[in-house]
Amino acid sequence: MTRPFGLLAELTYACPLHCPYCSNPLNLGDYREELTTQQWRQVISEACELGVVQLHLSGGEPLQRRDLVEIVRSAAERGLYTNLITSALGLSARRAEQLREGGLDHVQISIQSDEPTASDRIAGTPSFDRKIAAARLVKRLGWPLTLNFVLHRGNIDRIAGVLALAEELDADRVELANTQYYGWAWHNRAALLPSREQLERAETIVRAERDRLEGRIEITYVLPDYYNKYPKPCMGGWAHHQFTVSPNGDALPCPAAQPLPLPRANVREHSLDWIWNESPLFQRFRGTDWMPEPCRSCPRREIDFGGCRCQAFLLTGDAARTDPVCVLSPDHGIVAEAVRAANEPRRPVAAALTPRPHPRDAG
Numbered sequence: 001m002t003r004p005f006g007l008l009a010e011l012t013y014a015c016p017l018h019c020p021y022c023s024n025p026l027n028l029g030d031y032r033e034e035l036t037t038q039q040w041r042q043v044i045s046e047a048c049e050l051g052v053v054q055l056h057l058s059g060g061e062p063l064q065r066r067d068l069v070e071i072v073r074s075a076a077e078r079g080l081y082t083n084l085i086t087s088a089l090g091l092s093a094r095r096a097e098q099l100r101e102g103g104l105d106h107v108q109i110s111i112q113s114d115e116p117t118a119s120d121r122i123a124g125t126p127s128f129d130r131k132i133a134a135a136r137l138v139k140r141l142g143w144p145l146t147l148n149f150v151l152h153r154g155n156i157d158r159i160a161g162v163l164a165l166a167e168e169l170d171a172d173r174v175e176l177a178n179t180q181y182y183g184w185a186w187h188n189r190a191a192l193l194p195s196r197e198q199l200e201r202a203e204t205i206v207r208a209e210r211d212r213l214e215g216r217i218e219i220t221y222v223l224p225d226y227y228n229k230y231p232k233p234c235m236g237g238w239a240h241h242q243f244t245v246s247p248n249g250d251a252l253p254c255p256a257a258q259p260l261p262l263p264r265a266n267v268r269e270h271s272l273d274w275i276w277n278e279s280p281l282f283q284r285f286r287g288t289d290w291m292p293e294p295c296r297s298c299p300r301r302e303i304d305f306g307g308c309r310c311q312a313f314l315l316t317g318d319a320a321r322t323d324p325v326c327v328l329s330p331d332h333g334i335v336a337e338a339v340r341a342a343n344e345p346r347r348p349v350a351a352a353l354t355p356r357p358h359p360r361d362a363g
């Protein structure tokens with residue numbers, strides 16, 4: 001059995017933004033009872049004992065937690081590399097200095113577009129100017145800066161502008177990540193999935209910009225797996241080298257696994273050691289023994305691990321089936337139909353999107 005090296009700590013699902021592609025669960029109202037500062041300290045301590053070396057602080061918006069600096073300090077004192085994944089709303093100069101002094105190592109800021117109006121429309125709230133100010137602050141304080149840009153039908157044509165903005169902000173890394181269809185993105189998939197033509201244009205720009213910015217900005221481009229022949233090796237395999245703890249203490253092999261009908265494992269009731277090594281949830285899809293055909297006898301089974309369990313569940317209702325993204329899957333027609341619809345010539349340019357609500361407004 002491998003040991004985990006990364007923990008994604010989803011500190012809260014509270015968030016001032018309302019992005020329609022958010023991967024948080026749809027039942028946000030069920031997560032209002034969050035772990036306390038002391039419980040997060042305990043999680044961090046047990047994670048270190050398990051071998052974790054990287055702590056990614058996410059949400060929702062982690063800056064909504066008043067105890068964020070204490071949580072960062074607790075991780076830094078144990079020698080963890082800490083990464084703040086944020087919309088940047090709430091990153092005032094004072095808060096940033098406290099986080100720097102607390103030992104935060106890296107900041108990743110999400111941006112929705114290079115155009116202020118479009119960015120604010122996608123985020124569902126005025127936020128562009130504050131994001132830009134926060135990005136400059138991050139660089140001024142000497143942190144490495146990653147900009148994360150989630151691509152979808154409504155903004156993928158802005159890639160060149162986004163990379164120009166990243167250059168102006170002196171970003172160290174840019175993640176251009178095509179939307180993964182979980183949570184609110186799954187709910188809004190019909191309006192978010194780009195066309196093949198849009199993807200081809202985007203890839204041409206990314207290739208040229210990678211060459212131009214080589215040595216200055218590292219550009220990661222995450223392909224949309226609906227358009228691939230084989231699925232992504234999701235999470236590097238189920239419970240293989242990282243895990244998530246959600247705001248209510250549920251431990252998960254992947255952040256999108258909440259809706260799967262599997263036994264739960266919560267840090268309020270069990271040690272992380274038991275959860276990682278023995279819990280039925282983490283054992284369920286580990287390795288290759290659980291695989292059905294065609295994965296079981298496929299030469300790629302230790303390359304992509306049969307694809308994504310969450311995607312298999314959302315598309316077929318059964319998390320143990322081959323990911324339908326795979327052309328060898330008996331369910332591949334489901335993905336082919338979604339791609340066909342996304343390339344329909346008469347598809348409206350702007351389709352209706354449901355914005356992700358704040359947990360306090362969710363049912």
Ligand code: SF4
Pocket residue numbers: 230231294295296298299300301302304305306307322323326327328329
């Ligand atoms: Fe991967 Fe399974 Fe498809 Fe083979 S059949 S490529 S293991 S998803």
Ligand code: FES
Pocket residue numbers: 182234235254255256257307308309310311
């Ligand atoms: Fe959960 Fe792929 S997103 S296993």
